[in-house]
Amino acid sequence: MNARVLITAGASGVGHAMAQAFATAGARVWVADLDQVALDRCPSDWGRSCLDVTDETALRAMFARIDAEWGGLDTLCCNAGIAGPTARVEDVDLADWRTCIAVNLDGAFLCAKHAAPLMKRQGAGAILITSSTAGQYGYPNRAPYAAAKWGVIGLAKTLAMELGPHGIRCNVICPGAVEGPRMEGVLAREAVAKGMTRDQVYQGYASGTSMGRFIEAQDVAAMAVFLASDAARLVSGQVIAVDGHTVNPDPKL
Structure with missing residues (x-):
């Protein structure tokens, strides 16, 4: 793969796994992240930008x-x-709502806005947006997050229609519960909100999938590399879950 790839939030977690997978496939990689320390740990041959x-x-x-x-x-x-x-809708502060929407939805819009002219000029490109299974099924006690993740799906489908005539594809990846520090924070907050233990919440997520397990960041990264590749040259406007097959998005224990 001889491609030039930009990944936001690419210095850690799923984004870093994407960056590594693209680099392994032979792409040139540029990562943007808020965490300068994490950026400094990235390979020296990657482009790096510290920004919001x-x-x-x-x-x-x-x-x-x-x-x-x-x-x-x-x-x-x-x-x-x-x-x-993580709160009941009546307890969500408007400022917290707006921050969540801004990062998850506005951020994707702004990146696509500034990438589109570069891709149009060359008559080709691929835009991938990370949503969530919360963008497919809803997510109790997470109204801002679910709203934003549904929003990026609408954005992506619109971009696929608008930019397709210019040779630009746009797809959405919906990860399920991903093993790692970020999900551990979610588990801890939900345990408090639901009056459960961390392990009970974890098992609830796992049992809500037909495969009975969390996914790894590398699973999401592999899908990203595929969707950006020539093998997916006619795949656009699609919403693809990488989640071990969610069968019950809000399992009750």
Whole structure:
């Protein structure tokens, strides 16, 4: 794969797994992240930008720099996101709602907005947006997150229609529960909200899938590499879950 790939939130977690998978496949990789320390740990041959995806001025400068150094962009992975609050809807603070929507939805929109001209100029490109199974089924006590993750699906399907005539594809990956520090935080908060133990919440997620397990970041990364590749050249406007097959999105124990 001789591609130029930008991954937001690419210095850790799922984004870092994507970056590693693309690099292994032979792509040139650029990662954007808020965490400068994590960026400093990334391989020296990766492009790196420390920024907030809701800051359009910073994004504009990054895309200009990518264009100057690479002469274009082949794949954009809009992966930046936050979990948002875990609370009943009547207890969600408006400021927390707006922050969650801004990072998860506005961030994807802004990245696509600034990537589109580069991809249009070359007549080809792939945009991948990380949503969640919460964007397919809803998610009790996580109204801001679920709303944002449904929103990016609407964005992606619209982008696929709008940009398709320019040779640009857009697809959505919906991870299920991913093993790692971020999910551990979600488990801890939900345990408190539901009056359960961490292990009970974990088992609830796992038992809600037909395969009875969490997924690994590498599973999401492998799907991203496939969707960006020529093997998926006519795959666009699709929403693909990598979740061990969710059969009950809100299992009760």
